[in-house]
Amino acid sequence: MARNKHPEETRSLILDVAFRLFMEKGYEHTSIQDIIQQLGGLSKGAIYHHFKSKEDILVAVTDRMTAESNQMLAYIRDRTDLNGLEKLKAIFKESINRPVQDDIFTVAPDFHKNPKLLFSLLQDTVEEVAPNYILPIIKQGILDGSIQTKYPEELAELIILAGNIWMNPMVFDDTKERSYGKFMIFRQMLCGFGLDIIDDEILERLLELTSVYQENK
Amino acid sequence: MARNKHPEETRSLILDVAFRLFMEKGYEHTSIQDIIQQLGGLSKGAIYHHFKSKEDILVAVTDRMTAESNQMLAYIRDRTDLNGLEKLKAIFKESINRPVQDDIFTVAPDFHKNPKLLFSLLQDTVEEVAPNYILPIIKQGILDGSIQTKYPEELAELIILAGNIWMNPMVFDDTKERSYGKFMIFRQMLCGFGLDIIDDEILERLLELTSVYQENK
């Protein structure tokens, strides 16, 4: 096969295929051969030209998964018209409405059988999202008086872990009822921290989303 | 090598070695060969006589890790002299004092690089511990009036996930200060659910433990 003028497209194609296969069959049960076959004409050398290892592909895949979401987080974090509490509220509202989730929903992945991918997401949540996006917001909230806590780092981590991982209906394959219960408990937890950021509008949208996920399986 | 009169000892030995290696190098970077070498004289046939796959060894390892803890949970769950809230308190007190943790602490494992093992523990927590041990206690608490919630399943899951996974200093390699902060946030969370089960005695013991872990690394 001839050389491609736009290598980024090849790279992107590899990621497309890898993402789909990782979701469908799991990272560990997807071989480089599998990716090559679905790629149509490309060779092993091509893959190892663009990525230095299979694990490197996984990193790129998860990066692309979270990139869009992180952009939104950065935007809200850097707004100047909201106080800390309002920013938190905005984040949960947006993270539910944004299509990042929809993309993933259409694949209907099984994190249930994908420890590596889940772990990757966990890591990203704890090492990137919590300290770089949620923490600054909470710190601002402490300064402007809208949030009270003596342990902002840990609060940031707990909130985003619960919200992003535990509440994600894909991770533990929750039923609609289960998701609803989780959400109510999550809401109560936030209230316990003095964070009353979940309103009925958000709640409704969440129930819609979980329905979509249920139907697509 | 001659045949062993007590095959359970061989089985146990395999698990000992596997456990140590899984902790030190991670499940995926531990090969069957590695285990054989550290086993001293035993062969591949021996391993595959006692376990049907590498994954099967992992399951056995995690089972052994949680067995002791689960026994304690069952004991407290079935006591008749405590109400629900008191049982919850007893559980957190015991889970910190019990030596299961100490065993693990001496190895100073890196869950940080061990997606499979962490996932295994996560699964056990959600599918075994939460529904079979914590949930019955919460349900009892609802009946006897010591606990109030409309979503016992989800509350059980969140509490035990936070307590067993998030608060475990090994999972995300926390510093002493980090552990302290997490614990305080955890305490506040529980209070938010009307569960005032963390007293100063528990808090002190926890700080001791995390110190031990820090020194052993």
Added chain:
DNA sequence: AGATACATACCAACGTGCGGTATTAAAAAA
């Protein structure tokens, strides 16, 4: 005799490295 507890030899599949080739864009020469 038959089940158990291993040892040995082997296999297919895997991730990865590498020598080679075709294609391109940029620099140099005309």
Added chain:
DNA sequence: TTTTTTAATACCGCACGTTGGTATGTATCT
């Protein structure tokens, strides 16, 4: 400006070492 050279890039495809797993053999137990 056009042509030529150069060096980097995009890709091929096979070979290599390792991996998890199996089939078969053998000694030892009940």
